Amino acid sequence: DADVTQTPRNRITKTGKRIMLECSQTKGHDRMYWYRQDPGLGLRLIYYSFDVKDINKGEISDGYSVSRQAQAKFSLSLESAIPNQTALYFCATSDLSSVTNTGELFFGEGSRLTVL
């Protein structure tokens, strides 16, 4: 099983609908991130969380919200989806506790969202 699991992997929805993307991890990491990937724009940070009680906005948080339900779970919501939120969304985790830390991000396999 994957260490970072995203559901759903693919979703097609309509403008105005509420959508939730879920992420769960078995790596035991405290830090979790949501990124969005668009062609030509790379990975852009939406929200990040360093522990269960910590939520921080990234560079493109407008139109999105998140919930850190537990150390292992971090969900991303689009309250009212719009077509320009069509993208590939990635959840990632990292851990700074290791003495050999490289700051490595561990990514899920992505959730492809299409908003019509």
Next chain:
Amino acid sequence: QKEVEQDPGPLSVPEGAIVSLNCTYSNSAFQYFMWYRQYSRKGPELLMYTYSSGNKEDGRFTAQVDKSSKYISLFIRDSQPSDSATYLCAMSYNFNKFYFGSGTKLNVKP
């Protein structure tokens, strides 16, 4: 101006060629530099990590950082079809947030 700039390619080379991938950046506070490899329909995976300036070699891969020029490179020697992927540079100044390039798509032809 984006904090990290990367040529999106695509870059197409014959098997066995030396590949050079590059990124430039604007924030002189960056001190941690990474290259991620992303295969189609997969999440990115860390390929190389370098702290501050200098070179790092791992098998066929060499990462170079020139902080004076704000320029980082990834070299792939004896490129293989299995190297065909999108390569993303990333950097950070404190491991709290990471700034990614747009990615370069590489195709190695057999």
